[in-house]
Amino acid sequence: xxxxxxxxxxxxxxxxxxxxxxxxxxxxxxxxxxxxxxxxxxxxxxxxxxxxxxxxxxxxxxxxxxxxxxxxxxxxxxxxxxxxxxxxxxxxxxxxxxxxxxxxxxxxxxxxxxxxxxxxxxxxxxxxxxxxxxxxxxxxxxxxxxxxxxxxxxxxxxxxxxxxxxxxxxxxxxxxxxxxxxxxxxxxxxxxxxxxxxxxxxxxxxxxxxxxxxxxxxxxxxxxxxxxxxxxxxxxxxxxxxxxxxxxxxxxxxxxxxxxxxxxxxxxxxxxxxxxxxxxxxxxxxxxxxxxxxxxxxx
Amino acid sequence: xxxxxxxxxxxxxxxxxxxxxxxxxxxxxxxxxxxxxxxxxxxxxxxxxxxxxxxxxxxxxxxxxxxxxxxxxxxxxxxxxxxxxxxxxxxxxxxxxxxxxxxxxxxxxxxxxxxxxxxxxxxxxxxxxxxxxxxxxxxxxxxxxxxxxxxxxxxxxxxxxxxxxxxxxxxxxxxxxxxxxxxxxxxxxxxxxxxxxxxxxxxxxxxxxxxxxxxxxxxxxxxxxxxxxxxxxxxxxxxxxxxxxxxxxxxxxxxxxxxxxxxxxxxxxxxxxxxxxx
Numbered sequence: 001x002x003x004x005x006x007x008x009x010x011x012x013x014x015x016x017x018x019x020x021x022x023x024x025x026x027x028x029x030x031x032x033x034x035x036x037x038x039x040x041x042x043x044x045x046x047x048x049x050x051x052x053x054x055x056x057x058x059x060x061x062x063x064x065x066x067x068x069x070x071x072x073x074x075x076x077x078x079x080x081x082x083x084x085x086x087x088x089x090x091x092x093x094x095x096x097x098x099x100x101x102x103x104x105x106x107x108x109x110x111x112x113x114x115x116x117x118x119x120x121x122x123x124x125x126x127x128x129x130x131x132x133x134x135x136x137x138x139x140x141x142x143x144x145x146x147x148x149x150x151x152x153x154x155x156x157x158x159x160x161x162x163x164x165x166x167x168x169x170x171x172x173x174x175x176x177x178x179x180x181x182x183x184x185x186x187x188x189x190x191x192x193x194x195x196x197x198x199x200x201x202x203x204x205x206x207x208x209x210x211x212x213x214x215x216x217x218x219x220x221x222x223x224x225x226x227x228x229x230x231x232x233x234x235x236x237x238x239x240x241x242x243x244x245x246x247x248x249x250x251x252x253x254x255x256x257x258x259x260x261x262x263x264x265x266x267x268x269x270x271x272x273x274x275x276x277x278x279x280x281x282x283x284x285x286x287x288x289x290x291x292x293x294x295x296x297x298x299x
Numbered sequence: 300x301x302x303x304x305x306x307x308x309x310x311x312x313x314x315x316x317x318x319x320x321x322x323x324x325x326x327x328x329x330x331x332x333x334x335x336x337x338x339x340x341x342x343x344x345x346x347x348x349x350x351x352x353x354x355x356x357x358x359x360x361x362x363x364x365x366x367x368x369x370x371x372x373x374x375x376x377x378x379x380x381x382x383x384x385x386x387x388x389x390x391x392x393x394x395x396x397x398x399x400x401x402x403x404x405x406x407x408x409x410x411x412x413x414x415x416x417x418x419x420x421x422x423x424x425x426x427x428x429x430x431x432x433x434x435x436x437x438x439x440x441x442x443x444x445x446x447x448x449x450x451x452x453x454x455x456x457x458x459x460x461x462x463x464x465x466x467x468x469x470x471x472x473x474x475x476x477x478x479x480x481x482x483x484x485x486x487x488x489x490x491x492x493x494x495x496x497x498x499x500x501x502x503x504x505x506x507x508x509x510x511x512x513x514x515x516x517x518x519x520x521x522x523x524x525x526x527x528x529x530x531x532x533x534x535x536x537x538x539x540x541x542x543x544x545x546x547x548x549x550x551x552x553x554x555x556x557x558x559x560x561x562x563x564x565x566x567x568x569x570x571x572x573x574x575x576x577x
Contacts, residue, residue, distance in 0.1 A: 042325060042351055054350050063343050230532060242517065242529055249536055 045074040049081070053298050056084060061091040079110035084297045086114070090121045099129035112138055113295045116149060123153055124284060144169050145292045151178070152283055160186045171288050177279040184276050193265035200261035204254055207261025211268045220257040227253055322352040326360065338368040358388040363398055370405065379405040396426055403438055407577040412446040433460040440466065441577050447561065449474060462574055469564050469572075477560055480553040487549040491542050494549025498556055507545035514538030 041047065052067035065088035071077050086101035098121055105114035115138040122129045138146050151166040155178060163182035167175045191211045200207030205221035208214075227250035234243035283289060329344035345361040345368070352358075366381035382405060385398035399422055406415035419439045423432060440455035440463055453470045456463035478498050487494030492508030495501075514537030521530035569576070 042347055047351065051347055051350050055346070060346070063346070066343070226532070230529060234526075234529065237526075239524075239526075242521065242526075242533070245517065245533065245537065246529075249532075 045071060045076050048074075049076055052084070052088075056088050056298060059091070061088045064088040065092055065094070079105045079107045079114070080297075083110050083113050083117070087117055087297050090117065090124070093125070095121050095125045095128035096130060103130065103133055112141075112146075113297065115139075116146065116292065116295050117297075119149055119153070120289070123149070123156060145294055148174075148289060148292070152280075152289065155181045155185065156280060158185045170283075171286075174283050174286055174288055177283050181276055181279050181283075184272070189272055191265040191268045193262045193269075196261040196265040197258050200258045204257045207258070208264050211261065211264040213264050216260065216264070220253065220260070224250060224253040224257060322348055322354065322357055325351070326357050329361070329364065333364055333368055336371070338372050342368045359385055359390060359394055359398070362388055363401070366398075366401065366405075370401075370408075375405055375409050379409070392426070396422070396431060400434065400438060403442075404577045407438065407442050407445055410445065412442045415442040416446075433458070433462070437463050437575075438577070444470070445577075447557070449477075465572060465574060466568070469568055473560060473564050477557045478553040480550055480557070483549040483553040484546060487545050491545040495545065495552055498549065498552040500548070500552050503548060503552075504545075507541050507548065510541035511538055511545060514541060 042051075048067055048070050052064050052071075055061075055064035055067060065085055068081055068085040068088060071081055082101050082105055086098040086105075089095075089098035089101065099118060102114040102118035102121070105111060115136045118129060118132070119136070119139075139150065141147075147166075147169045151169060154160070154166070155163075160182040163179060163186070167178045167182075170178050196207035196211050198207070199210050200220070203221070204224040205217035205219070208217035208220060227246050231243050231246035231250050234240070234246060325344065325348045329341050329348060332338075332341035332344055342365050345365045348357055349361050352361075362381045362385040366378045366385060369375075369378035369381060379402060382398050382402035386395055386402065389395035389398055399418070403415045403418045403422075406412070406418065416439055419435050419442065423435050426432070426435070436455045437459035440452045440459055443449075443452035443455060444466070446452075449470055453467060453474070456467040456470065483494040483497050485494075486497050490508070491511035492504035492506070495504035495507060514533060518530050518534035518538055521527075521533055
């Protein structure tokens with residue numbers, strides 16, 4: 001057994017009485033340079049909770065989640081804090097971890113909250129949450145809060161029946177958005193790129209008019225027609241060089257008009273998709289859906 | 300036994316004395332994290348200080364430090380927000396000056412150079428000490444440098460005292476080696492393609508020159524033959540198409556090559572320059 005020199009009973013320190021030894025130790029402690037450390041009071045459980053709640057309200061979600069998790073072994077830890085941690089994690093894009101926390105909530109008081117936020121997270125980032133534990137009873141709930149989330153989920157999943165009736169559960173702006181989303185889903189207002197190209201092949205510019213680019217359509221028609229006429233006129237007057245120049249320009253405008261029409265249909269469809277996605281995002285991040293009344297995580 | 304108990308109490312007293320219980324020690328703790336480049340944790344601790352410190356005596360320092368940490372982590376928008384709060388929480392003109400300058404540096408990094416210049420010029424009206432004016436000129440120089448306005452940047456670095464002299468030497472070298480964008484365009488106005496040739500883009504220059512000449516010839520030729528419509532469209536679709544393209548390209552090539560040169564100088568400055576950068 002290795003025995004350290006200074007702990008040997010014969011060492012000078014051990015020849016002193018116990019009180020003198022304690023005073024000596026206290027003196028050593030008091031003169032030692034103190035390493036920077038936090039005031040202990042800032043780290044009491046209650047203060048960590050207060051600070052975490054402040055961070056959550058301030059939308060500093062990652063820090064809030066870290067502060068909440070410091071309370072995992074504290075008596076304060078329970079479904080309310082699990083829920084807050086989950087919401088903080090979900091907003092910090094840590095969906096999987098948030099999902100497991102929501103699934104672990106079991107008290108009757110917080111089960112509706114956890115179920116709501118679990119399904120809300122699934123809508124925000126489909127496939128990122130862990131699989132559900134089973135069929136949720138709240139999926140069948142007729143409370144407006146749950147109906148809103150359910151109907152929005154249906155709209156995102158392209159299930160559109162009874163849209164006008166379902167829209168009634170939403171506030172005014174969300175109702176308008178919901179009706180536009182479901183109307184688009186039921187009968188998408190798209191333009192066929194092939195049809196646009198075909199129209200422009202038959203009559204230059206008509207494909208662009210079909211996709212709503214009226215100005216471009218008329219310019220295409222005018223330029224292709226004019227260049228073709230100038231080419232024909234120059235060949236007729238036996239000026240072949242200019243005939244070929246204008247013929248080349250006519251071919252360039254004609255081909256450009258067909259390709260442009262195809263692209264304009266794709267642009268039209270992309271714009272529609274982006275518009276619908278914007279409406280969905282507006283609904284997802286509206287207060288009514290994101291912080292529903294009655295399901296606040298911080299009272 | 301009594302002596303032992305007394306000694307134990309004494310020990311506890313000393314021990315408690317070593318445990319900090321005030322905002323100053325929290326500030327010191329946060330500063331130590333910042334010093335150790337643990338920026339994420341440092342921000343948390345500064346925020347904790349702001350939340351718990353009822354005396355509100357460290358608001359300036361904490362906000363400024365949070366902004367520094369966010370800046371170090373590349374979160375420029377957050378850094379800018381906290382520098383602005385630090386300006387509001389400043390207790391004297393020197394503190395306000397420091398936070399305002401730091402905010403202007405964030406604006407430069409965010410490429411909001413015009414905003415940075417406006418802000419720095421505004422500060423010049425309030426701060427008249429030579430050192431302050433020189434510092435403001437130094438950052439104005441950077442704002443113009445990043446805005447590619449080398450002439451103004453040079454003028455400001457010239458008025459920035461010793462700290463501007465080093466950067467000024469890089470600018471002088473850049474000035475000597477860079478292409479004159481105006482000259483490139485003027486050359487192209489006179490002889491299509493010559494601006495591109497000046498910037499070293501010989502093939503593009505020759506193609507522009509050939510098409511512009513052919514378009515002009517065909518247009519004049521049609522006009523002489525009294526085919527006005529042919530002349531107009533030849534002039535418009537061939538000559539003007541390539542003439543306008545040549546003007547655009549000469550400027551574009553000059554800017555592109557100057558940007559490459561500027562970036563190489565910025566890289567050199569980043570590696571070799573020991574002074575402050577935005």
